[in-house]
Amino acid sequence: MILIGHRGLAGLAPENTPASFRTAAAHGLSMVEFDVRLSRDGVPLVFHDDTLERTTTGAGPVADHHWAAIAGLDAGSWFAPAFAAEKVPSLEQVLRLCLELGLAVNMEIKPDPGRETATAEAALALALGLWPDGAPPPVVSSFHSACLEAARRAAPHWPRGLLAERLPADWLGQARRLDASALHLDHRFLEAGQVANARAAGLAVRTYTVNDPVRAALLREWGVAAIFSDYPHSS
Template structure:
């Protein structure tokens, strides 16, 4: 089962503060094939990259993202909670994240002219999670930034909210879609077909408990990438269950483990 995705969850978040530019850059260097990150929108309509609904856990500030302006969020320090080495790190704009990752996702014409192809220089892809609450206009702004960067074909957009996934599919029919889940249910295959999903990404326990559901989705052309298996002892069973990749925090270890077993 070669070619499994190595997904850097919020970047290489075992070695740098999650969803920051250092973590995302580290994910690239550690061999991730997909860089996962979370997008929310500020009170004044600017997409930023942060997981939580509030800034409380990862900064010295307080408040919901959608109640804070970009200026207020940009003033917050978002690295010291992880390590003093990252003091001064900020919550990044989506545009900054795209600018960081784009050179690793798209081959420049000069590279192609020199004979460098995706086979000789593997490219990353983006796994962009849109967090609720969001509006149709905010979704359009997020997808607009991806489009302006020429990364629509290098991006999978996912959410826990099926309505957001449906909206993304309406705004950008050519973008691959993923639905995050806590577990599988009897309607999974039907929902996957209706939403035109490329991926269903559940909790790792759901995969271990129900490998037939993984197989059924695979038969329908839908990959399954569980979150967040950080325990290396679980990786063989998840691979045996037929997953399309693993979303975890230990990117470097996962890359080495897959390469050693011929899975990369």
């Protein structure tokens, strides 16, 4: 079972910042997950929330701010004073850093309403231009089918993960329609039989966000392919 660092390694460094990805690599992780959304001027950036307040010195919706303004915010002090120099990174910066660190990538497309296709297309265009042919391609995941459809059109050879809190009733139909190779599900609502059914259908199951080693061990027994975690000891 693979341990995927959640938003870099969000338990030990401010999420989705360069420090978080460097921390993940320093703790021996081989893969990280992060969130991609667009600034007002259409720049793909790595940030989870739809507003700036929780993790930066800014305020208001991300989509209302130009990239130049977002790039100047402090994105680390909320976590600890030692991280005051951390900034919100662009997708380009994160992809280049992950390649430098040898980290595999799960890129979650996290659009604002009405920007599902635009966000996916912008993220995939940039990633396709940067990612070396010989490197394992990023996994592209999203809660939004329009994002996965756009990703399939842009990069049909890159793996896609159907992201949901609970296993949808029509999960197999959705996975087939989107040509997804995996289901990404909240571990709190996951059952052993669901994992077995997904695997029988040829789909990997990755589950989030697992910070309890006992729970992680059980998920491994069920055949879960990977867990997303904030802490390296949760595997």
